[in-house]
Amino acid sequence: MIDIEKEIQKDRRAFIKNVLSGTIAGSLLMVIPAGAALDGAIPEQIPGVRGDHSPFLKNQFVFIVDVTACIGCGSCCVADKNEYNVPDGNYRTWVERYVIDDHDEVFVDCPNGGLDGYTKPRTDIPYPVRDTFFVPKLCNMCQKPSCVQVCPVGATYRTEDGFILVDKKRCVGCGYCIQACPYSARYLNPVTKTADKCTWCYHRVREGLLPTCVNVCPVHARKFGDLNDKNSEVYKLLREPHVISVLKPGMGNQPALHYLGLRREVV
């Protein structure tokens, strides 16, 4: 402290100059869009992706939802809605609440897609509840996607690295893909009048970042990773003898979205 005081006394003006230039320089850094600079600022979440500018990545991405972990807080839905400005009443992702009473009757609800979180228990269950759990849903990124098959103009397509995307500049808005998706993951965006759906945050993944819903999940119920990376959690989960399934396997769509601890009541 005494040193600083001495310094200030020595040249008060020089000190003010330094503080000012530092402030201006710092402010400028915040104002100037510096993508390259940000790359270093946000740590890479998916190893080996950042800097790969080839049209398609070599990775084999999978998404795993841990049904046993989800607490139904709705953070993922909020993050998703913010990331994509999803119009009200449409859902790129949602969280279902399952309640099973002791007469084995299954009750499912999903008010507002789970956006508000499940803060209150259901009161309309006729018998004592024997079990309850939450199931997050999103695009299944099928290896044999029905939506891609039926799109009349090829606006919905599957990239070589396994993402099903929609080109909203080509989509005619016929809604055939919405009818064809067995998982009801699609909707017609009322703003763009084109089909829309979850992309597993393709734009984030290409920057080496996790999908935003995965990023915000407080209990790590949503997992995303590369099957080619033998150190990844998803690789280990799918390789080891866990209880893992996909939704509606009988449809033959071969989803890349897997569920850990999936229950037979889930459709």
Place this chain on the structure above:
Amino acid sequence: MSVAVHGDAVAAAANYIFPNDLHVHWSLMIVLYPYITGLVAGAFIVSSLYHVFHIKALKPVARFSLLFALAFLICATWPLLNHLGHPERAMSMMLTPNPTSAMAGFGYIYTAYFIVLVLEILFIFRPTVVALGQKATGFMKMLYSVLAIGSDNVSERALKLDQKIIAFLAAIGIPMACVLHGYVGFIFGGIKANPLWATPLMPLIFLLSACVSGIAGIIVTYIFLMKISGRKIDVDCVQTLIKFLWGFFILDFVFEMLEIFSHFYMATHHWHTLEALYSGPLFTSFWVAQVGVFSVIPFFVLMAMSLIKFKDSLLLFIAPIVSVMILIQVLLMRWNVVVGGQLMSKSERGATTFHPMWFEKEGILPAILIMIAPVVILWIIGKVLPFWMDDDGVETA
């Protein structure tokens, strides 16, 4: 609390629809689309019964059916364009089609069929057009000269060649009409995610109901137009049309019922959803209206009309009524398939609701306007190509 009431409470509490399934995307417009193409295909079949299969009794309506088909075919794309989120990109389906899409074929099938239909009309009407062109003046003379495809040669040799071309066009027209409407059925039948649609019977049912609606449409308009213009109705023609209507309707109705029965009998997990749909939201529009009132009653009426010799006046009184009932049956069938299929959520746990509004973009008023349009177009066509005139430009009957 009684068991039934408790059961209802459980059912209400257990009703779960996927959040994105609340909205019915394929609206009234997509109900009209197969309805209109069905009328086209059916009317063409009537014409072909005369031109290809030489059912002489149908001569009075053989030409009219083609014009009827054309009027509706012109409007077949309108409900689709009104439905699309981006109608300005509609041509992409033909310019850059996705070969695996069932929908991408429509533009080609529609265009090919349109060309065949127009060519057939031009050749069939050529002698009439030439005769009319000689009497006409000014713009109409020019129009008739264009419609005569630049040839006023009506010599016996030229007409023989025309007949060969007509027979060929009508012959390829039949499979094309079948493809057009069987294909529309496949658009629905190929959607595995929807258990109400996903059946190989769907194209067949669509095709048969198309034939039924087309024949019924011809009966209604033929009798109506004859009545208002004070012409004599050809009773033999109406009687023959009724017999064909009954024949096609037997097949249509039987297959519609077989389709449901197969689902019921196989009782896969899909039946659980379908059963809830048919006994719930679709109970009135399917079981009561489509099956009960507008299938069973016409079925027996048509049977009686085909097997018993009615007095002419009675036949001509009942024929349009039963035909209108059949037209409503087919419209209900389109509704129950297109809208009904979308009511059940892919959650397999519940159903949404659908109530079309009068004034929305795809609402009831636009639907009515689109159904009136072909009638207006038909009237305009009738001003140029007379419905009831023979090759020499002389009015029949």
